[in-house]
Amino acid sequence: MASERKLQDGELVTIDFGTIFEGYCSDITRTFHVGNVTDPKLLEIEEVLREAQKRGVEAVRPGITTLEVDKVCRDYITEKGYGKYFVHSTGHGLGIDVHELPNVSAIPRWSRELKPGMIITIEPGIYIAGLGGIRVEDDVLVTENGHEVLSRLPNN
Template identity: 50%
Template sequence: MTELELARFVSDAFLAHGAQKLSFDTIIASGENGSMPHAVPTNKVINAGELVTLDMGCYFGGYCSDQTRTFAMGSVEKPELEKIYNIVLEAQQRGIDAVKPGVVSGDIHKICYDYIAEQGYGEFFTHGTGHGIGTQIHEEPYNASGHKTVLEAGMCVTVEPGIYVPGLGGVRIEDDILVTKNGHEFLTSAPRDLKIIK
């Protein structure tokens, strides 16, 4: 398949299963295209040995979703990509663990960024760690540097760190997290370990 073909398949599947519309244009980035955080799907063929980043979401019942998974097409040819995947997964888990009432939204980003920087990839994490979602795909609070919104129960945020290395590829993992009275709850449920498509 090409990136465009996969993007169309995902988008059509949302609508076929009752979504009102897409939250945004589906993002597919394979191989070296994965080094672009907001890549636009192309006619590039998805090849064995590559990582593929899929960022997708839809509106249902007036509310939107936003989830990203990066998966492998067979065995990963470049070992550094598996290393990056594990770093992003750990960074995301640390960020998610911190989500609870009373936490400053910008601190979620700092937790994720600091871990990625400690692993030597800080310069390749080039966006905020997340944003609020609800009736709009991007709304307060923003989990980004300098943002001071205090999280409250009932807010919903994404936690989506990533590493993007030009000439190599990239990884992003994203989930929708509801702030609850005593902590948080996942609203997305797809497994987060590296999925290998055979």
């Protein structure tokens, strides 16, 4: 959570930002190291989260449902022992508004089939009270044959 607390050496800081270009929104989140992060638990959750996010992006293609994309990320995070710390959706639609349908969520009634031309975010997160958290978010276009990551900022 944002606060007045000063950042300390060895922490992770998560920044969520975007812009509007010709009426369309972007939404990007990156997590950065402050100084030298040496806490093995922070480094472990960072590794797990980055792999989950990568798998979620790779799953995006026409015909897959948003529920299935969420499941790819959620199952990996759960398999690694951090499922209870993934407390939000995997992503959302992106367009004229920064948060649009479809929701990339574990809630079955919100599930939609992805179609070419849709843009969604893939942004799983792991947040552990008293330790820290990490989220990485990319904007992903569903193409005729798969996907294209629209975010151009490195995420590692």
